[in-house]
Amino acid sequence: MRFTPVVALAAFTASTTASVASDRYIVHFADAASARAATHASQFAPTERRLSDAPRHLRSLAAGGEVFELGPDEASRVSALPGVDAVEEDLMFEPTTVVASLxxxxxxxxxxxxxxxxxxxxxxxxxxxxxxxxxxxxxxxxxxxxxxxxxxxxxxxxxxxxxxxxxxxxxxxxxxxxxxxxxxxxxxxxxxxxxxxxxxxxxxxxxxxxxxxxxxxxxxxxxxxxxxxxxxxxxxxxxxxxxxxxxxxxxxxxxxxxxxxxxxxxxxxxxxxxxxxxxxxxxxxxxxxxxxxxxxxxxxxxxxxxxxxxxxxxxxxxxxxxxxxxxxxxxxxxxxxxxxxxxxxxxxxxxxxxxxxxxxxxxxxxxxxxxxxxxxxxxxxxxxxxxxxxxxxxxxxxxxxxxxxxxxxxxxxxxxxxxxxxxxxxxxxxxxxxxxxxx
Known part of the structure; x- marks a missing residue:
């Protein structure tokens, strides 16, 4: 039976009580079924929960991966869950124009x-x-x-x-x-x-x-x-x-x-x-x-x-x-x-x-x-x-x-x-x- 991380995510969010600032992370799942199950569970999380208590799914990416709002500690724990291949920060890029080349x-x-x-x-x-x-x-x-x-x-x-x-x-x-x-x-x-x-x-x-x-x-x-x-x-x-x-x-x-x-x-x-x-x-x-x-x-x-x-x-x-x-x-x-x-x-x-x-x-x-x-x-x-x-x-x-x-x-x-x-x-x-x- 293929494992999906729905139960793991639910258990993870219920036990997470620290109030930390959320940021955006890209979660890569082992297969499409795991991704669908995880994003579905996140979308229907109780609305009264804090973002740090319930990771919020933002979008699916064309190149693969799902964007979630997570706290830094949450990101580390999610990366260790079964069915999750990797978690990377959704980095902020800036124009390469610090001042000028001259x-x-x-x-x-x-x-x-x-x-x-x-x-x-x-x-x-x-x-x-x-x-x-x-x-x-x-x-x-x-x-x-x-x-x-x-x-x-x-x-x-x-x-x-x-x-x-x-x-x-x-x-x-x-x-x-x-x-x-x-x-x-x-x-x-x-x-x-x-x-x-x-x-x-x-x-x-x-x-x-x-x-x-x-x-x-x-x-x-x-x-x-x-x-x-x-x-x-x-x-x-x-x-x-x-x-x-x-x-x-x-x-x-x-x-x-x-x-x-x-x-x-x-x-x-x-x-x-x-x-x-x-x-x-x-x-x-x-x-x-x-x-x-x-x-x-x-x-x-x-x-x-x-x-x-x-x-x-x-x-x-x-x-x-x-x-x-x-x-x-x-x-x-x-x-x-x-x-x-x-x-x-x-x-x-x-x-x-x-x-x-x-x-x-x-x-x-x-x-x-x-x-x-x-x-x-x-x-x-x-x-x-x-x-x-x-x-x-x-x-x-x-x-x-x-x-x-x-x-x-x-x-x-x-x-x-x-x-x-x-x-x-x-x-x-x-x-x-x-x-x-x-x-």
Whole structure:
């Protein structure tokens, strides 16, 4: 007579009284009759019994086996019953995307000396719900931005500088900012920089299952805003773009449905902060947008560079791989510092991010290194996105205060002044979470 485990299961469940957490296990029976009998008995177990007292059958599997809810001790005992071949845990699998395959090269995120301590901040948030506007050369298609982009805008009013055949339009795609010898006040020609793409990746790249990088706020959304084209960009276009990205009205341009929490300006020129730019920044701040700017790469006091010298901005100096002020960085009256790498021959001590291989027009999405205060600023902008994700009600001034209060001491010398210190994403987000609702 073939044995079926019905009686054994019934006896087993009646004698099991310990209240333990149940989990899912796959029970493999010796034959189909044993499986049918066991699952039938489980399905008709008294409903008033606890799960730990009566194993609950969930489903039969196409590849063989029956799924039950069992406690860990129950699973061990069931495996010893006659008619049961084996019991295995119904394991939980996760995507193999711990961070990114290029994570080791992203020293600026995790280096114990000069990194920004991203992983500590990610215990609380990765930026979900926050929006970052990147005012730059526009953006190129890249796998890292799949699902990350909100509708942007091209604010370049000069069709020649825009290289897209018209003036302002709703397409913020970077058409390349290359120049020929003699153009743009330079005797030498220059290749396209794909600058906006590089900045965007530092903020919100999402490697997913691909080989790639991860931004500091990989769950934030990006608004690409094109303001820099051939030879650069005009303050009139940049000011309008600041107003628009912060939710203000610009004639002839559809108003944003959702203003940016933070606006990144990795750009600059020598001079004072003019009335137009000053007003645009004041208005953006009044609407709740934080303005983050690069300090400049002129080896001068940041007071000589605009928009870094505009009132109310968060200005960012750059540190080299050794933790000291980068040789190129502006200094002095800045808010804080962030990793910026070197300038010159690009290499592993610089900042890795999204790129395009094209010298003039777009050719192929890749990753590349860049140094400068330009790459330091978007790391701070991404941190602001994390802060706004952790506490959507934190004000513009409170953001700046938290950045300053939670910066850590510089790991290297900066005799001419690098602000409050090195940005610390972990400590800053931790402080925002702790203070949430207490302001």
């Amino acid at each position: 994570w080791k090269r992203q020293w600026y995120m995790h280096d114990p000396k000069v990194g920004v301590d991203a992983e500590k901040a990610w215990k609380y948030t990765r930026g979900a719900g926050a929006v970052v506007a990147v005012l730059d050369t526009g953006i190129t298609p890249h796998p890292e931005f799949d699902g990350q982009l909100l509708p942007g805008y091209d604010f370049i009013s000069d069709a020649g500088a825009a290289r897209d055949g018209d003036g302002r339009d709703a397409d913020p795609t970077d058409m390349g900012n290359w120049s020929d010898p003699g153009e743009c006040h330079s005797p030498e020609g220059k290749a396209s920089t794909w600058h906006g793409t590089h900045m965007a990746g530092l903020i919100a790249a999402r490697a997913g299952n691909r080989p790639g990088i991860v931004g500091l706020a990989p769950e934030a959304k990006l608004i690409p805003v094109r303001v820099l084209g051939r030879c650069g960009g005009r303050s009139s276009d940049i000011a309008d773009a600041i107003v628009w990205a912060s939710g203000g009205d610009v004639p002839g341009v559809p108003t944003l449905a959702r203003r940016a929490d933070v606006i990144n300006l990795s750009m600059g020129t020598t001079g004072a902060c003019g009335p137009l730019l000053r007003r645009a920044i004041e208005q953006a701040r009044s609407r709740g947008s934080v303005i983050v700017t690069s300090a400049g790469n002129d080896q001068k006091n940041a007071n000589t560079n605009t928009p870094a010298n505009c009132p109310g901005v968060v200005s960012v100096a750059a540190l080299g791989r050794d933790g000291a002020m980068a040789s190129y960085s502006n200094f002095g009256n800045v808010t804080l510092a962030a990793p910026g790498g070197h300038i010159g021959d690009r290499g592993a001590d610089d900042i890795l991010s999204t790129w395009d291989i094209g010298k003039r027009g777009r050719e192929r999405s890749v990753f590349g290194y860049r140094g400068g205060t330009s790459v330091a600023a978007p790391q701070v902008a991404a941190l602001v996105a994390l802060m706004r994700s952790a506490d959507p009600d934190i004000t513009v001034d409170q953001v700046t205060q938290q950045l300053v209060d939670n910066a850590r001491p510089l790991p290297g010398p900066c005799p001419k002044g690098c602000g409050a210190g090195l940005m610390d994403a972990g400590a800053t987000v931790d402080a925002v979470v702790e203070d949430r609702g207490r302001y």
